[in-house]
Amino acid sequence: MKDRQEGALSGAQNRAAERIVREVKEDFSKRQAERRLIERGWELSMNFLAGNQYCGINPAGELEEEEPRYAWQYRRVFNHIAPVVDTRCAKLASMRPALTVRAASDQESDLRTAKISANVLKAVCEENGFDGVIDKATVWSETCGTAFYKVLWDGGAGRKIGERGGENVYEGGVRIAAVSPFEIYPENLGAEGIEEQESIVHARAMHVSEIERLYGVRLAGREIRGSSFAPVSASVHFAGGAGMRAENVIKDAELVIERYERPSKGLPEGRLTVVAGDALVYDGPLPYKNGAGGARAFPFVKQCAIELSGSFFGGSIVDRLIPVQRAYNAVKNRKHEFLNRLTMGVLAVEDGSVDTEELVEEGLAPGKVLVYRQGSAAPQMLGADALPSDFCEEEEKLLDEFTLVSGVSEISSSSANGTRITSATGLQLLIDLDDTRLAVTRGSIARAVKEAGRQALRLMREFAGAGRLMRMTGEGGKVEMFYFASSDISSDDVVFEAESANANTPAENRSLLYEIYNMGLLSGEDGKVSSDTKRRVLNALGFGGLQNARGLEQLHCDKAAEENLRLAKEDVAADGYDDHALHIAEHIRYLLSGEFKKCGAGAKERFERHISLHREALAAAETADKKDKEN
Numbered sequence: 352m353k354d355r356q357e358g359a360l361s362g363a364q365n366r367a368a369e370r371i372v373r374e375v376k377e378d379f380s381k382r383q384a385e386r387r388l389i390e391r392g393w394e395l396s397m398n399f400l401a402g403n404q405y406c407g408i409n410p411a412g413e414l415e416e417e418e419p420r421y422a423w424q425y426r427r428v429f430n431h432i433a434p435v436v437d438t439r440c441a442k443l444a445s446m447r448p449a450l451t452v453r454a455a456s457d458q459e460s461d462l463r464t465a466k467i468s469a470n471v472l473k474a475v476c477e478e479n480g481f482d483g484v485i486d487k488a489t490v491w492s493e494t495c496g497t498a499f500y501k502v503l504w505d506g507g508a509g510r511k512i513g514e515r516g517g518e519n520v521y522e523g524g525v526r527i528a529a530v531s532p533f534e535i536y537p538e539n540l541g542a543e544g545i546e547e548q549e550s551i552v553h554a555r556a557m558h559v560s561e562i563e564r565l566y567g568v569r570l571a572g573r574e575i576r577g578s579s580f581a582p583v584s585a586s587v588h589f590a591g592g593a594g595m596r597a598e599n600v601i602k603d604a605e606l607v608i609e610r611y612e613r614p615s616k617g618l619p620e621g622r623l624t625v626v627a628g629d630a631l632v633y634d635g636p637l638p639y640k641n642g643a644g645g646a647r648a649f650p651f652v653k654q655c656a657i658e659l660s661g662s663f664f665g666g667s668i669v670d671r672l673i674p675v676q677r678a679y680n681a682v683k684n685r686k687h688e689f690l691n692r693l694t695m696g697v698l699a700v701e702d703g704s705v706d707t708e709e710l711v712e713e714g715l716a717p718g719k720v721l722v723y724r725q726g727s728a729a730p731q732m733l734g735a736d737a738l739p740s741d742f743c744e745e746e747e748k749l750l751d752e753f754t755l756v757s758g759v760s761e762i763s764s765s766s767a768n769g770t771r772i773t774s775a776t777g778l779q780l781l782i783d784l785d786d787t788r789l790a791v792t793r794g795s796i797a798r799a800v801k802e803a804g805r806q807a808l809r810l811m812r813e814f815a816g817a818g819r820l821m822r823m824t825g826e827g828g829k830v831e832m833f834y835f836a837s838s839d840i841s842s843d844d845v846v847f848e849a850e851s852a853n854a855n856t857p858a859e860n861r862s863l864l865y866e867i868y869n870m871g872l873l874s875g876e877d878g879k880v881s882s883d884t885k886r887r888v889l890n891a892l893g894f895g896g897l898q899n900a901r902g903l904e905q906l907h908c909d910k911a912a913e914e915n916l917r918l919a920k921e922d923v924a925a926d927g928y929d930d931h932a933l934h935i936a937e938h939i940r941y942l943l944s945g946e947f948k949k950c951g952a953g954a955k956e957r958f959e960r961h962i963s964l965h966r967e968a969l970a971a972a973e974t975a976d977k978k979d980k981e982n
Contacts, residue, residue, distance in 0.1 A: 368631040375626045379552055379608050382536035388412055389540075389664060393495040393532065396669040400436060400494055404428045404680060425684035431750075432672050435757040436493050439668065439789065442759075443489055446786070446793055450476065450804045453846045468808055468840050475807045478508075479527045485800060488529040492656045492795075496667035499530040500652040500799060501553070502806040504639065504814050507564070523814055525807045535651070537663045545653050548663070553609040553651075556601050557627070566625065566632035572603035573628075611637065611649050621647045640813050641806045650806065654799035656792050665795075671756050679749045686742045693738065700730040758788030804845040812840040864888065904933060911937035918957050919950040925964035931972070935965050 391408050398406050398414070405417045405426055419426055450472055454465035475481075484500070491498035508524035536552040537545075545551070559572040576599070605628040612622040620636035642648030655665030700707065704727035723729055867873060873884050880888075907930040915938065917923050925931070941947055942958055 368634075371624060371634060372626050372629060372631050375608055375610055375624055378610065379536065379554055382538070382552055386536065386540060386664075390533065392670060393667075395673070396494055396667055399430075399432055399673055399676060400669055402428050402430050402433070404430070404676060425688055427680070427684055427687070429680055429683050430676075431679065431753050432669055432676055435672065435753065435759050436490075436669065438759045439493055439757070439792075440486070440489050442786070442789060443793060443796060444482075444486060446789075447482075447485065447796070447800075449473075450800065450845055452808070464841050471811055471840060472804055472808055472845065475525045475527075475811065476804075478524060481527060484527055484529045485796070488654055488799075489796065491529065491531050492654050492665070492667070492792075494667055494669055495532050496656050496659075496665040496670065497532045497663075498654045499532065499535050500654070500803045501528045501530050502526075502641065502650050502652065502803055502810065503528075504810050522816070525810050527803055527807060530651070532664060540663050541661050542663055543658075543661070545649055545651055548613070548649070549615075550610060550612045551649055551651060553611070555607060556604045557607045558601070559603050559605060562605060562607060562627050562632070566627065568627060568630055568632045570605050570628050570630065572605055575601045575604045575606065611651075613649065614647055639806075639810060641809045652799045652802045652806070655795045658791065658795065668757055672753065675749055675752045675756060679746070679753075682742060682745050682749060686738070686746070689738060689742070701728045704728065705730060801845045808840055808845070815840070904930070907933045908937055910934075912941075914938070914961070915941040918961055919954050922957050923961055925961060925968055927968065929965065929968070931965040931969035935962055935969070938962050938965075 388408075391412060391414055394414050395406065395408060398404070405428075406414060407417055409415050452465045452468040452472060454461040488498035488500060503526050504523060505526045506523045507521050508526065509522035511519050512522050513520045530553070534553055534555045536554060537548050538550045539548060542548055556575045559570045563569050608626045610622075610624045610626075612618060612624075614621040614637070618636075623633060623635060623637050624631070625633040637647040637649075639650055640647055641650060656668060657666040659666050700710070700723070704723040705721065710721075721730060868880075868888065871878070873888065874880050910929070911934045914923050914934070918938075925934070938958060938961065942955075947954070
């Protein structure tokens with residue numbers, strides 16, 4: 352009886368799982384059909400970027416190669432889209448400052464929390480190669496208009512901390528990945544933000560070994576075919592033009608469909624359903640508390656090149672440049688055809704007067720003896736006119752349109768100055784205007800990067816545990832190992848370092864710092880720049896390593912910092928070889944800092960006694976120097 356009940360329960364569970372799998376697949380197919388034309392536009396943009404510029408979308412909505420009207424027509428490609436995208440990506444990368452965390456207040460506890468959170472965020476970004484992830488996402492957004500970041504927790508990352516059931520256990524870590532728009536299927540194509548979507552589907556082809564590692568399910572796998580540009584989940588088909596691009600084949604793979612549903616009244620923790628092939632591998636609440644206030648949210652962040660009103664997916668520069676590129680290719684090819692007619696000529700011959708087949712095959716080589724039938728008209732060249740000026744004028748107009756549409760001027764793309772402006776101020780204004788055209792795209796990248804940083808901190812706060820070892824930059828630029836708990840990460844107010852309304856390039860920041868230094872604004876009352884200020888200036892200029900070669904000052908500062916830690920517990924004697932002035936300054940700085948408040952009873956007296964020893968030694972040294980000068 353018990354076996355029958357268990358069998359009936361198992362059968363009911365299997366039927367429920369099959370129903371969920373069928374529902375998810377039907378939902379995915381519906382979303383595929385709804386955005387099919389949008390995908391074809393992305394594929395067309397990627398073809399033009401790669402140089403396959405004689406293709407288009409036919410009335411059936413499929414991508415096909417365009418056939419030439421005449422067999423002799425030139426079909427060369429003069430790709431101006433690729434350098435435009437390269438220049439935009441390079442300029443956007445040069446304007447990207449570093450992420451940091453801002454303290455909620457000036458209280459010592461908030462400052463300490465912000466310091467720990469900032470170092471944790473820097474460590475996460477370094478482990479994930481976040482700069483490379485941003486570059487990859489930027490290429491996707493510039494080409495297709497939209498890119499996504501997926502922020503998740505990988506339990507198999509980090510250091511090994513033990514074994515369980517014969518398997519290794521790792522401390523885990525945050526993973527940030529750039530996701531192409533081909534893999535993301537929103538429920539509402541008219542909703543602009545991710546937070547406005549009721550559900551989002553992430554579909555991609557995965558190897559069966561990766562599916563087994565993530566979900567513990569072993570699948571047979573199959574061969575999945577797709578396009579070399581679009582992932583196999585997009586199910587791309589071509590009406591013609593086999594030479595356009597190669598087919599992408601993944602063996603031993605299955606299509607993994609992840610459907611995320613936002614929290615609602617009926618689903619307070621949301622819902623995540625994962626289907627791999629025909630198997631239901633997960634069905635439960637959203638796995639992460641990555642939203643504001645500890646709420647569960649989608650693990651995706653959207654980045655757009657051009658925001659479009661009433662559209663989830665943004666617009667791309669490539670899409671705007673396609674008509675200009677088509678016209679430019681046509682003008683250049685017709686121009687070359689005309690030049691060929693000028694150089695090679697068009698020969699008119701009377702029917703039957705010459706061997707036309709030989710003439711067509713060999714042409715008119717220099718010194719060729721042309722024999723024609725006696726009594727017939729001699730072959731003659733048709734009039735060769737000069738190249739019309741309309742070709743050059745139209746070519747120049749199209750080049751100007753490239754600049755107008757792309758927002759990248761000749762100064763940025765080719766370092767050429769097409770204007771008559773020669774003054775440094777005027778040229779700088781042109782460069783600033785060029786940067787202003789990228790402000791919208793730069794703002795979208797900044798918002799996406801900051802949101803990804805917030806989600807990374809929230810995941811660390813949720814899964815880091817009670818004790819986790821990590822490297823951080825301590826006082827004096829020293830690398831320190833420290834333990835922190837997830838409770839120490841309570842601030843996720845992520846900002847950019849030196850955040851301002853107009854982000855400057857590294858060259859502009861260095862130039863501004865030079866001006867501040869030359870104006871004497873960094874000098875003290877004695878007119879000299881302190882060693883600490885010099886160290887900070889070198890770090891800001893990117894030459895922080897030089898501080899290790901400036902002599903003994905940094906060594907004395909490091910020794911004083913170590914003495915500060917010892918003085919919190921015991922008395923420390925002043926050595927005769929110390930630079931007493933530097934030691935006094937470091938000890939007083941520590942006394943005035945918030946860290947000193949954590950020291951126990953008697954620490955203040957120990958510091959005062961130690962500082963008195965330095966002052967006595969300093970006074971004795973000054974007295975000895977004075978006597979030497981008098982003698």
